[in-house]
Each structure stands twice: as structure tokens, then as C-alpha cells.
Amino acid sequence: MKNSATAGAGVALGADAAAIQSASGSESAGSSAKNLYWGDLHNHGQVGYAKGSLERAYDIARSGLDFFCFTGHSQWHDMPRMPQDKHLKWVRGFEVMRNNWDKVKRLANEHHEPGSFVPFVGYEWHSSSYGDVCIIFPGDQAELAYINGIKGFQKFARDRGAILIPHHPGYLEGWRGQNWSVLDTAVSPVVEIFSEHGNAESDRGPHRYIRHSMGGRFTQNTLQWLWAQGVKVGVVASTDDHLGYPGAYGEGLVAVHAESLTRQSILEAINARRTYGVSADRIELDFRLNGHWMGEAIGATTARSIRVKVKGKDVVDRVEVLRNNRVIHRSHPIDRRVGPSSWDKPIFCRIEFGWGPWGDLNMVRICDWKFKVTVGDGSIISATACFQSGPFDEQRRNRLATVDDKCCEVTSYTSRLKAYEERATNSIILEIQGSAQTKLAIAMTEPAKMAITKSLGQLAESSDVKFTGPFTSESVLLPRITFAENYRCEFEFTDQHSTKKTDWYYVRVVQANGSLAWSSPIWVEGGA
Structure with a gap:
């Protein structure tokens, strides 16, 4: 599946919100068949x-x-x-x-x-x-x-x-x-x-x-x-x-x-x-009811065994199971505590770049970006590009390229001109296996020559913002990293319910950054 560029693939990526996996067709978050x-x-x-x-x-x-x-x-x-x-x-x-x-x-x-x-x-x-x-x-x-x-x-x-x-x-x-x-x-x-x-x-x-x-x-x-x-x-x-x-x-x-x-x-x-x-x-989502896939309609039963597995790309605020449009179960990965053992699992690190002069200044421009990201004392498992559509440019391309387990290179462009929802930024998401001592180094050549180095431990405590020049210039945001406790969610429960009418169940996932996912429903026929 082209949802993340696996380290070592050595491929070039140019899609919005996308990246490439070397072995197409990887299994979903639910380890499904x-x-x-x-x-x-x-x-x-x-x-x-x-x-x-x-x-x-x-x-x-x-x-x-x-x-x-x-x-x-x-x-x-x-x-x-x-x-x-x-x-x-x-x-x-x-x-x-x-x-x-x-x-x-x-x-x-x-x-x-x-x-x-x-x-x-x-x-x-x-x-x-x-x-x-x-x-x-x-x-x-x-x-x-x-x-x-x-x-x-x-x-x-x-x-x-x-x-x-x-x-x-x-x-x-x-x-x-x-x-x-x-x-x-x-x-x-x-x-x-x-x-x-x-x-x-x-x-x-x-x-x-x-x-x-x-x-x-x-x-x-x-x-x-x-x-x-x-x-x-x-x-x-x-x-x-x-x-x-x-x-x-x-x-x-x-x-x-x-x-x-x-x-x-x-x-x-x-x-x-x-x-x-x-x-x-x-967001990876696997939802089953009595072993049946999302989208299926099954016969009448009063015992509905529900299993949900989610892997977000950021902090997951809540995962909700709805029956007949009403929430019957809710999980909040955002509330889970992290500790020293949290470093045993991969973390997500986002790099967001853009902004620049706001519209009232009448300084509309397209900013070109080129930078290399290197990970020391750790390894990149995957890299995902989050590239939006605006501004329109027939010749320019957004690229996330030459990914291996230590580095990736980004070529991109941002502007407030025709930016979707006025979000004048693009971003990439790195899935990294490392420790608090793992170093993230950004070597930038456009729009300015500059270097940024932060440890994952520092980014676990606080985000960081760097500007590429004086006031009104574009900037780079390194948000706090996301631990598996907060981006993964898995639960099972049984909903005991009887009805003469057909019930429908679906799952809604809400990340803290506003990203949403909605499953197709599973229907349980009435009569039980």
C-alpha cells in the first residue's frame, strides 16, 4: 500500500498525503487477511x-x-x-x-x-x-x-x-x-x-x-x-x-x-x-462484528462481539463505536500515559513547513523548499508525505525521495495562494524506531541555508519552531512526537442487544489534529 515509504525502498514520492511502501499490499492495522x-x-x-x-x-x-x-x-x-x-x-x-x-x-x-x-x-x-x-x-x-x-x-x-x-x-x-x-x-x-x-x-x-x-x-x-x-x-x-x-x-x-x-x-x-x-x-482502521467485515449484513443475533484496531498518524483523541447513530463505546488513546518503555515501540515525528506572510500584507508568493532529514542513533521505518493541492503549478512537484533507514530528502513548495482551508503548509511524517537520545537533523538549502537538530527526547517534551528569515518569512514546525500508546488503539467488547429492526454499527476515529476516519457500517438483521 502506498501509504508510507518504507525505509530502504529508495523511491520518489509526489502525492498529497501519501507515500509509497516498497511491498504494495501490506496488511492493515488489524493484521487482516x-x-x-x-x-x-x-x-x-x-x-x-x-x-x-x-x-x-x-x-x-x-x-x-x-x-x-x-x-x-x-x-x-x-x-x-x-x-x-x-x-x-x-x-x-x-x-x-x-x-x-x-x-x-x-x-x-x-x-x-x-x-x-x-x-x-x-x-x-x-x-x-x-x-x-x-x-x-x-x-x-x-x-x-x-x-x-x-x-x-x-x-x-x-x-x-x-x-x-x-x-x-x-x-x-x-x-x-x-x-x-x-x-x-x-x-x-x-x-x-x-x-x-x-x-x-x-x-x-x-x-x-x-x-x-x-x-x-x-x-x-x-x-x-x-x-x-x-x-x-x-x-x-x-x-x-x-x-x-x-x-x-x-x-x-x-x-x-x-x-x-x-x-x-x-x-x-x-x-x-x-x-x-x-x-x-x-488512519488505518479494521472493524469487525462477530468476525464479519465492515460493509457486511449478518443474520439476527443478540450477542455482537465487536473488535476494533486503529493505527493513526498522530495522537488519536477518540475511537467511537456507534449503534444506530449513537455512541455505545468510546476509547481515548490521548489519555494514556507514556513512560520509559514507550521508546520500545516506533514513534511518529511530523515536520511541517510553510506559513509566511499572511494575506493582508499582499505579499503573495510561492516558497520553494529543499531539505534533507537524517536520523542518528535510530532508524526510519516509514515516511509519509502530506502534500496539499495549492497553489496550482503545472511544473512544480512535491517529492519525498531517496528514503532509507537513515535519511530522506524533501522537495516541495508552499503558498497562501489557493491553499486549501487557508493552510499554507505541507508536512511529512516519519515513523522512527529510536530512543530519547536519537537525533533528528534537518539540513536545508531552500528557502534558506540552515540546520536544525533536535533529539527525540526534546521533541517528546516540547515542539520547536524555526524561521527561515526575518519577520514574514516562512517557518518550520517540529510538533511533539507521538508515542504508540497515543496513536494505536485496540479493543474488543460484546454488545448484548435485541431488536425486531435492523441495527447498524460503524466506527468513527478522531485524531487530536482534526483528522477523521469513518468505517462503512455492519448491519445486524432484526428478529433476535
């Missing part, structure tokens, strides 16, 4: 009405994702006329997609390397009345079809073995929110719970719908509402990024538990709802 893979199934570029070439998108995607689908804007059958003819932006974008459809298919198939990188062919279908969906085709043959109604589009997908993934569902119906009355779970087994639009779990959760013209979240268009109506649907997350940056950090990713890294296996996992979504950090 299946493999954990990361992807982005909703991403845009200049083939459509967004930014960024297809070539750039694949360069970024293949360096940091296991699977990917470029979902160019294709059509909007009931698009309203907009003031000042602004709807023509969409019209022009759809024409670009039509003219480049053969290229979209060709690049997806040229980059297809089963076991290493799996791209899918697909596109986005807009609808005011039914809600937007992305179609994901199973193979190398795909048709750009222009269909006005959702029933016809569902049949089109079903006949071709494709899936339709509803996205940004939380908007009001009629304003490109989902029309649940026409949802067909046979062709739409999962729904996008998170993207750059925000969080559709409920209308009271973090990450409101705030960036677009379709308004805020409508209670009856959230996942919790849908589950309460008895609908069995799993969850995914994907970026919906419009700067051509697959896997953009902070905009959402989908994780699947699959047999292998192939188109067939990934789609089998999605159809089985063996999926979950994350908002930012790649």
Missing part, C-alpha cells in the same frame, strides 16, 4: 473545467496512490442558466471533456500496472434534481454516454458492470444534493462521506459545507439519516480536487480492504462495502 489500499476516485483537471493536465495528474497519482480515477466533468442535463452567463464555464468544460475522451481512456490504460498502480476510467455526471455521481468502469472499455435521467444512467452502469458513486450528498435535494428516493444500492454500494465539499456524516459534525454555491448541509441528505431509513450503503471519501492534484491532503481519501491491487479486486471490495473514508491523515 486482506490488504489495505488507498485511492482517490473523484478528481478533476483541465479536461473539464478545472486546472492541471492529465499527464501531471498521473505523475502525482502514481507516486502516492494505489488506485485512482480521473473523473472529468462531462454533463449537466438540467443545468440552470446563471447570472452573467456563468453557466458557459460548465458548457465549455463539457466540450473539452468530449474532445479529450479518447485521451482520458488511453492514459488510464497506459498507466495500468496491476500490483503497483491501478487507474480506472470514469467521469462525473451532474444533476440538480438527482444529485451528482461519478461512474467508475471495471475495465479498459468505457463509453462517454449522455443520459438525462438517473434511472437510465443506473441501467447504463449496471449493464457495463460499472458503479455509480454519489458525492457531496448533503446538499438540499434539487441543489445537486442526492435524491435518496432513486438511490439504487445495487449499482451504488457506497456514498462519498467526505471531500473538499465537507463532511456528510451528519449536519452537526465538523467540516461544514461552506465553499460552494449549493448552501449548507441538509439533515435528510446526510449518511446518518439515510442509514436510519434502513438503506444499506457503505462510505468512501475522495478529494473532488479541482487543481488537478490526486490525493490532495485534507480533501479526503478512500481506503479499501481488498485481496490484491487489481481493478477486479478493488471493485469487488467497493461492491462489498469493505471500504472507509479519511479526511486527511491515513
